[in-house]
Amino acid sequence: MMHLEQLPPWAAVIIALFVVVGASLTLLGGVGLVRLKSFYQRLHAPTLGYSYGTLLIILASMLMFSLAEGRVVVHELMIGIFIMVTTPITLLMLGRAALRRDRDRKLGHDEVVPPRIRSTEPPAETETESETGDPQP
Amino acid sequence: MSRFVPHPVLSAVLVLMWLFLTAFTPGHLLLGTLIALGAGWSVEHLHPPKPVFRRWLAIPKLMAVVALDILRSNIAVARVLILGPDHPKYHSGFVELTLRLRDPNALAVLAIILTGTPGTAWIEFDQEEGRLLLHVLDLRSDDDWQSLIRDRYEALLMEIFE
Amino acid sequence: MTAEILRFALGYAQIALILALGLACWRMLRGPRAQDRVLALDTMYSIAMLLFLVIGMGNGNVFFFEGALVIAVLGFVTTVCAAKFLMRGEVIE
Numbered sequence: 001m002m003h004l005e006q007l008p009p010w011a012a013v014i015i016a017l018f019v020v021v022g023a024s025l026t027l028l029g030g031v032g033l034v035r036l037k038s039f040y041q042r043l044h045a046p047t048l049g050y051s052y053g054t055l056l057i058i059l060a061s062m063l064m065f066s067l068a069e070g071r072v073v074v075h076e077l078m079i080g081i082f083i084m085v086t087t088p089i090t091l092l093m094l095g096r097a098a099l100r101r102d103r104d105r106k107l108g109h110d111e112v113v114p115p116r117i118r119s120t121e122p123p124a125e126t127e128t129e130s131e132t133g134d135p136q137p
Numbered sequence: 138m139s140r141f142v143p144h145p146v147l148s149a150v151l152v153l154m155w156l157f158l159t160a161f162t163p164g165h166l167l168l169g170t171l172i173a174l175g176a177g178w179s180v181e182h183l184h185p186p187k188p189v190f191r192r193w194l195a196i197p198k199l200m201a202v203v204a205l206d207i208l209r210s211n212i213a214v215a216r217v218l219i220l221g222p223d224h225p226k227y228h229s230g231f232v233e234l235t236l237r238l239r240d241p242n243a244l245a246v247l248a249i250i251l252t253g254t255p256g257t258a259w260i261e262f263d264q265e266e267g268r269l270l271l272h273v274l275d276l277r278s279d280d281d282w283q284s285l286i287r288d289r290y291e292a293l294l295m296e297i298f299e
Numbered sequence: 300m301t302a303e304i305l306r307f308a309l310g311y312a313q314i315a316l317i318l319a320l321g322l323a324c325w326r327m328l329r330g331p332r333a334q335d336r337v338l339a340l341d342t343m344y345s346i347a348m349l350l351f352l353v354i355g356m357g358n359g360n361v362f363f364f365e366g367a368l369v370i371a372v373l374g375f376v377t378t379v380c381a382a383k384f385l386m387r388g389e390v391i392e
Contacts, residue, residue, distance in 0.1 A: 004302040004359075012301040016308030019353065023312035025211065026346055030319030032218040033326045033342060039334055040258070041229050042326075044214060044274045046342040047255035049319070052211050054349060057312075061352050061364075068359065075157060075364055079348070079371055086375040088252035088259075090341055093382035095260045095272070098334040100386055 011067050015060045022056030025049060039098055043091060050087045055080060143181040148173040192296055199293045206289070207254050214255040217275055231260070232271045232282045238291055239267070243298040247290055309357045316350045337381045344374025 355363025
């Protein structure tokens with residue numbers, strides 16, 4: 001742990017702040033994953049960790065290794081760009097898969113989803129939160 | 138653009154990434170360049186729609202707007218999660234919008250923005266009619282999502298791409 | 300003093316991330332539907348990646364970064380395959 005002593009105090013405070021806030025945001029995303037009631041609400045929870053949780057921890061890591069090694073370390077940006085590009089793809093595909101499964105009448109479920117987009121009537125903007133049934137695993 | 142380097146930007150970014158991940162030596166420069174050229178050729182065989190940027194100057198503005206919005210909605214979603222989903226002030230649901238954007242690259246960027254922002258999730262898009270289904274976590278009744286997305290993102294994206 | 304602040308922050312971050320990992324794991328085990336499990340698995344991958352980064356910062360070891368990159372790539376591929384299966388796999392019912 002020698003490298004921790006070499007950092008200047010202002011950098012240590014900034015790194016500590018970034019790491020603490022980023023980890024707290026990710027933890028909050030996990031709490032949301034447990035607390036929220038329906039799948040479509042839960043789809044929003046991990047985005048906290050994906051967006052600013054990852055960004056803050058990556059910035060802290062970049063700052064720390066740059067100061068500790070005395071050169072500019074930008075490895076971590078690769079992870080940031082990768083997460084930024086891939087997260088929307090996974091969440092989008094999961095959302096579409098869930099919508100398709102919820103429209104399928106053969107699978108027992110109790111989510112209320114809007115009908116296919118072709119119809120012109122406005123969708124019902126309500127959503128049931130009951131999870132008492134025993135849906136398809 | 139030319140026959141040998143069909144995607145110059147992609148190849149240059151790949152070479153840079155290769156050098157960052159390994160080391161800045163001539164050998165790695167050569168190897169990375171070969172791999173990047175191969176990747177460019179294989180992408181060319183997929184025939185992706187080539188993006189045409191009309192105004193480069195609007196891109197930093199869009200990035201700043203998006204970064205600010207993601208920060209703001211991070212705070213909003215964190216407040217919803219702390220107060221609990223049963224709080225009567227919050228109400229989540231589906232929203233249906235009509236988009237004027239038609240360019241596939243612009244639509245991809247809009248999908249990345251909306252999905253990356255906590256609180257909105259892009260669920261389904263109908264290409265022919267331009268109808269988009271969003272799920273919004275904190276759906277305030279006085280908030281008109283249609284005009285919000287049109288004024289904030291769609292106008293900028295149309296400025297850049299169309 | 301500098302090292303104490305950092306050590307506290309990194310320790311707190313590790314505990315918070317492990318807690319988040321546990322919460323996501325609970326959601327993955329409980330379900331109730333397949334898409335919930337896939338979403339929780341994807342979240343677990345991303346939290347494990349952040350945990351690797353934080354541990355690497357604590358050790359001063361750059362090689363944890365490579366592990367984090369591998370986890371990020373694996374998580375993306377896993378989730379896309381699982382979502383694809385959820386979308387198309389119903390045909391075999």
